[in-house]
Amino acid sequence: MVLGLRRTGKSSIVKVIMNENRENALWLYLDLRKFETREYLTYKDIVIELEKAFNSLPKWVKDFIKGLRGISVSGVEVRFNWSGEEKIELSQLFDRLSELGERNGKKVIIVFDESQELRKLKGYNILNPIAYSFDNLKFLRFIFTGSQIGMVYRFLKLKDPESPLFGRAMTEVVINPFDREKSIEFLRRGFEENNISVKDEILEEVYENVGGIPGWLTYYGFNFITERDHKKALKKTIEMGVSSIKEEFDNFLIGREGGKERYYEIMKVCKKGCRWRDVKTAIEVAEGRKVDDKRVTELIENLVDASFLKKTDDIYEPTDPLIAQVF
Ligand SMILES: Nc1ncnc2c1ncn2[C@@H]1O[C@H](COP(=O)(O)OP(=O)(O)O)[C@@H](O)[C@H]1O
Numbered sequence: 298m299v300l301g302l303r304r305t306g307k308s309s310i311v312k313v314i315m316n317e318n319r320e321n322a323l324w325l326y327l328d329l330r331k332f333e334t335r336e337y338l339t340y341k342d343i344v345i346e347l348e349k350a351f352n353s354l355p356k357w358v359k360d361f362i363k364g365l366r367g368i369s370v371s372g373v374e375v376r377f378n379w380s381g382e383e384k385i386e387l388s389q390l391f392d393r394l395s396e397l398g399e400r401n402g403k404k405v406i407i408v409f410d411e412s413q414e415l416r417k418l419k420g421y422n423i424l425n426p427i428a429y430s431f432d433n434l435k436f437l438r439f440i441f442t443g444s445q446i447g448m449v450y451r452f453l454k455l456k457d458p459e460s461p462l463f464g465r466a467m468t469e470v471v472i473n474p475f476d477r478e479k480s481i482e483f484l485r486r487g488f489e490e491n492n493i494s495v496k497d498e499i500l501e502e503v504y505e506n507v508g509g510i511p512g513w514l515t516y517y518g519f520n521f522i523t524e525r526d527h528k529k530a531l532k533k534t535i536e537m538g539v540s541s542i543k544e545e546f547d548n549f550l551i552g553r554e555g556g557k558e559r560y561y562e563i564m565k566v567c568k569k570g571c572r573w574r575d576v577k578t579a580i581e582v583a584e585g586r587k588v589d590d591k592r593v594t595e596l597i598e599n600l601v602d603a604s605f606l607k608k609t610d611d612i613y614e615p616t617d618p619l620i621a622q623v624f
């Protein structure tokens with residue numbers, strides 16, 4: 298598991314690891330971000346993503362899976378069937394991939410980037426073939442990344458005795474934003490590479506406004522280099538940040554439309570830190586009626602699991618200073 302807020306560098310890290318291990322592993326990289334705006338996914342969506350990833354592998358790999366049910370190979374293109382009698386069975390595909398790895402002395406690694414999207418899969422439980430692989434297939438490995446950290450746990454259900462992956466051990470890699478010192482050092486080194494020297498106060502101001510997320514720091518650096526003006530660069534970075542976060546919040550609300558007003562209310566109340574009680578009071582004042590305690594807790598938990606809020610002791614606050622600016 299590679300977990301961290303959006304733009305902390307998860308995909309970048311995984312891609313570096315992929316590049317450095319081209320020789321000793323076969324990689325299937327599935328970018329699930331494209332499903333953020335979808336309310337649900339189907340088996341077909343996953344099969345198509347796997348097919349796409351599979352087609353980026355060398356020809357000898359494609360030849361090896363010929364003959365497996367649900368797979369047709371024409372020339373260099375592989376087609377996976379997702380329905381009917383002849384549909385592909387993921388546990389069989391995984392079996393064959395592991396065998397391929399074993400014969401060639403390579404690990405086969407499937408990356409589900411932004412894996413919390415798989416929670417939306419309807420009519421098919423992908424945890425079954427994953428658990429099967431986990432228990433039986435030595436040469437197959439999975440990497441799950443996620444920006445909505447709590448939602449990745451909700452998807453994998455490692456602590457649910459009823460779930461296929463119950464009790465399985467995973468290695469967690471948590472990518473945290475840079476702290477103040479590292480952020481400033483990161484910007485300074487970036488500017489040095491471009492032969493630009495910038496005063497510490499300016500770098501401090503960047504950190505105060507955008508926080509330590511590498512994606513925003515990099516974007517600020519890029520803006521500075523193109524604009525050659527700190528204020529303009531900062532303004533542009535904040536604008537971009539605010540509009541991206543708005544979009545991500547809208548995606549979060551897909552399928553949760555009924556709670557929209559309440560979620561906005563909570564984010565407003567918590568933008569500088571709040572307690573559970575403040576949230577309950579604010580919602581009740583806004584609606585002029587009592588609200589169930591359980592419902593309040595559930596709404597807050599959804600925001601925490603989607604990584605918009607974090608809890609430290611009794612205080613809930615935005616995970617990133619730019620989030621506060623949106624509300
Ligand atoms: N270690 C790093 N050094 C420089 N830039 C980085 C680093 N990690 C991430 N970035 C920049 O931050 C942006 C966001 O990174 P990304 O890997 O897409 O994050 P995530 O997958 O966690 O959302 C990238 O476009 C990249 O330019």
Ligand SMILES: [Mg+2]
Binds near residue numbers: 307308309410
């Ligand atoms: Mg990513």
